[in-house]
Amino acid sequence: MLAPLRHRAFRWLAAGRTVNMLGNGVAPIALAFAVLDLTGSVRDLGLVVGARSLMTVLFVLFGGVVADRVPRRLVLVGSNALGAATQAAVAAVVLTGTATVPLLLALGAANGVVSALSQPASAAATPQTVPSELLQQANALLRLGINAGMIGGAAAGGLLVAAVGPGWGLAVDAATFAVAAVAFAGVRVAAPKASSSRTGVVADLRVGWTEFTARTWVWAVVLGFMILNACLAGGVNVLGPAVADSTVGRSGWGVVLAAQTVGMVLGGLIALRIRVRRLLLLGVACMFAESLLLLGLALAPTIFVLVAAALAVGVAVEQFTVAWDTSIAQHIPADRLARVYSYDMLGSWIAMPLGQVAVGPLAATIGARATLLALAGLVVLAVGGMLASRDVRRLRALPPGRAGEEAWSAEGRPAADGPPAGPARGGVGGGTADATPVG
Numbered sequence: 001m002l003a004p005l006r007h008r009a010f011r012w013l014a015a016g017r018t019v020n021m022l023g024n025g026v027a028p029i030a031l032a033f034a035v036l037d038l039t040g041s042v043r044d045l046g047l048v049v050g051a052r053s054l055m056t057v058l059f060v061l062f063g064g065v066v067a068d069r070v071p072r073r074l075v076l077v078g079s080n081a082l083g084a085a086t087q088a089a090v091a092a093v094v095l096t097g098t099a100t101v102p103l104l105l106a107l108g109a110a111n112g113v114v115s116a117l118s119q120p121a122s123a124a125a126t127p128q129t130v131p132s133e134l135l136q137q138a139n140a141l142l143r144l145g146i147n148a149g150m151i152g153g154a155a156a157g158g159l160l161v162a163a164v165g166p167g168w169g170l171a172v173d174a175a176t177f178a179v180a181a182v183a184f185a186g187v188r189v190a191a192p193k194a195s196s197s198r199t200g201v202v203a204d205l206r207v208g209w210t211e212f213t214a215r216t217w218v219w220a221v222v223l224g225f226m227i228l229n230a231c232l233a234g235g236v237n238v239l240g241p242a243v244a245d246s247t248v249g250r251s252g253w254g255v256v257l258a259a260q261t262v263g264m265v266l267g268g269l270i271a272l273r274i275r276v277r278r279l280l281l282l283g284v285a286c287m288f289a290e291s292l293l294l295l296g297l298a299l300a301p302t303i304f305v306l307v308a309a310a311l312a313v314g315v316a317v318e319q320f321t322v323a324w325d326t327s328i329a330q331h332i333p334a335d336r337l338a339r340v341y342s343y344d345m346l347g348s349w350i351a352m353p354l355g356q357v358a359v360g361p362l363a364a365t366i367g368a369r370a371t372l373l374a375l376a377g378l379v380v381l382a383v384g385g386m387l388a389s390r391d392v393r394r395l396r397a398l399p400p401g402r403a404g405e406e407a408w409s410a411e412g413r414p415a416a417d418g419p420p421a422g423p424a425r426g427g428v429g430g431g432t433a434d435a436t437p438v439g
Contacts, residue, residue, distance in 0.1 A: 001272045004138040010129035012186030016076065017122060018145035019183060023176030025153015026160065027087070030169030033161050034094045035104065044101050050353075051105045055112030057349055060120065064342025065204045067121035068335055076125065076184035079118035084177035086111045091174055095167035119345060124338035125187060127329035136279070136397075139325040140271040143318055147264045208339025211332060217280065217391040218340065221324070222347035224386035228290060228379055230351035234359030235294045235375040239368055247301040259307040260293075263314020270315065271322040279397045283323025287383045289316035291376040298372035327395060 004010045028049075035045040067075050090107045093099040130138045160169040199207075213219055244253035276282050292309040332340050363371040386392055 001137055002141070004130045004134045004141055007130050007134075009187050010126075010138055012183050013122075013125060013129050014142055014145050016080070016180040016183035016187070017142060018149045019176050019180045020080070020122075021146045021149030022153040022156070023087075023173040023180075025150045025155075026157035026169050026176070027153075027173040029154065029157035030161055030166040030173065031090075031108075032166075034090075034099065034166035034170065035101075037166065038094075038099055038104075039101060048101065048104045048108050052108040052112035052115070053349075053353070055109045056116045056119075057346060059113050059116035060345050060349075061205055061208075061339075061342045062201065063116040063118070064120040064208060064339040065201050066117060067124055067338030067342075068204065068208075072121045072125045072128075072338070073184060073187045075117060075121040076187060077181050079114050079121070080177045080181035080184060083111060083114045083118070084174050084181065086114060087170060087174035087177055091167055091170035094170055095165075120338040120342045123325070123341045124334075126325065127337070128334065129187065132330070135329055136274075136322060136326045137272055139322045139329075140268050140318075143271070143321060144265060144268040147261060147268060147318075151261055151265075204339065208336060208343060211336045211340050212343040215331070215391070216389055217395050218328070218344070219347075220389040220392055221280075221284065221386050222344050224284075224382045225348045226351045227382040227385075228287065229348055230355030231294070231375040231378050231382070232290060232355075233352040234355035235297070235372055238356055238359050239363060239372060240293075240297060242363075243297045243301050243368060243372075248303045248306060252303050252306075255303065256293075256306045256310045260310035260314040263311040263316075264318050265314075266311075267315035267318025268322070271318055274319070277396050278394070279323045280327045280395045281387075281393050283320035283327075284383065284386045284392055286316040286319040287386075288380065289313050290383070291379040294372050294376035294379065298369045298376065326397065330397065331395075 005014070031048065032045055035041075035048055038044075086107055090099075090104065090111075093103055093107075126138060126142065127135055156172070157169055160166075160172060212222075240256075241253055244256070248256070274282070289312045293306065293313050296305045296309040328340065328344070329337065359371060359375075362374075366374075
């Protein structure tokens with residue numbers, strides 16, 4: 001199960017991503033209290049957080065183009081160095097008492113652009129760091145590290161804010177970006193293939209869109225998750241705390257969210273061992289569990305029911321995420337993988353703000369319980385729609401011998417860990433069915 005850790009490039013990638021998530025666990029807590037200490041306004045906090053999210057969505061496609069043109073190690077190191085600089089600036093203005101909402105908006109927007117550059121490169125680099133037969137275990141180990149980082153970061157963020165204030169929490173987040181940049185410097189993976197003719201950004205985006213739409217299982221899953229993520233963003237993130245306030249209480253809701261994280265860790269351990277031919281089918285089917293927490297909030301908002309539902313959701317999410325990352329890496333050409341990931345990310349995220357905004361007025365009109373039941377029904381329909389696709393049901397995990405081509409380092413020598421295989425170029429059943437998980 002730990003075989004991917006024998007490969008030096010993967011170890012550095014896993015270390016960088018884990019440290020990134022440690023900082024991502026600290027940052028929201030520190031930033032929230034920094035803004036609240038500054039103005040006391042939830043509206044201002046929403047603007048600052050929303051500015052970062054908006055810029056990430058707007059620039060993620062450009063990030064995919066960059067990651068397919070420029071050596072991914074360079075993109076990862078550069079974006080994390082810029083992330084360290086922007087977060088250090090946020091920490092500095094908070095610690096010196098010179099922070100203003102417009103300044104925090106600008107710095108948050110800059111950090112959102114950095115995130116958009118980093119994420120497609122990080123996802124696309126994974127299959128180049130291990131042999132193809134270890135790809136599923138590698139994705140599961142990465143998810144374990146990411147979840148552990150988020151748990152540790154959230155705990156550390158709360159302690160830092162309480163002990164020394166939000167400014168120092170933001171400074172720690174800046175430091176994690178710098179440490180991650182050092183780790184990513186050790187990720188020596190193949191450089192993108194040089195194009196015979198220089199093309200523009202729009203042409204590159206068009207090629208990525210062609211790859212994305214050519215495989216029914218890819219766009220069918222992304223479309224399903226557009227609906228699913230909007231339902232969860234509104235139902236769990238907005239209505240969840242409101243229902244919890246009058247039932248299990250705020251501390252109880254914290255236990256529920258912690259149970260979901262524990263489920264994700266358990267799910268990662270399970271994903272390390274699972275061996276099935278139709279991995280994507282299993283992952284998508286597991287997403288029926290996403291309706292359980294919505295149903296629990298609507299029908300039986302007790303601590304026992306909600307904790308059990310959240311635990312099941314966490315396990316299910318990890319099965320899907322590992323299945324998705326493994327499938328898309330096996331079936332998308334390596335030199336176009338980052339662009340496909342960027343369309344995946346855009347499609348998965350774009351409807352989340354709509355869900356968050358619309359759920360309040362809807363609940364005010366028909367009631368919270370009816371809204372939660374409707375959202376649970378939409379989740380079931382979205383998963384059923386994904387499974388209705390023949391390509392989603394029939395996509396098979398490729399055997400090691402077909403899972404890719406030899407990876408070379410950016411300097412033109414064999415990679416330091418030997419020649420791990422990259423993603424395969426063809427689809428299942430004549431190239432019409434390739435898969436991409438959505439997070």
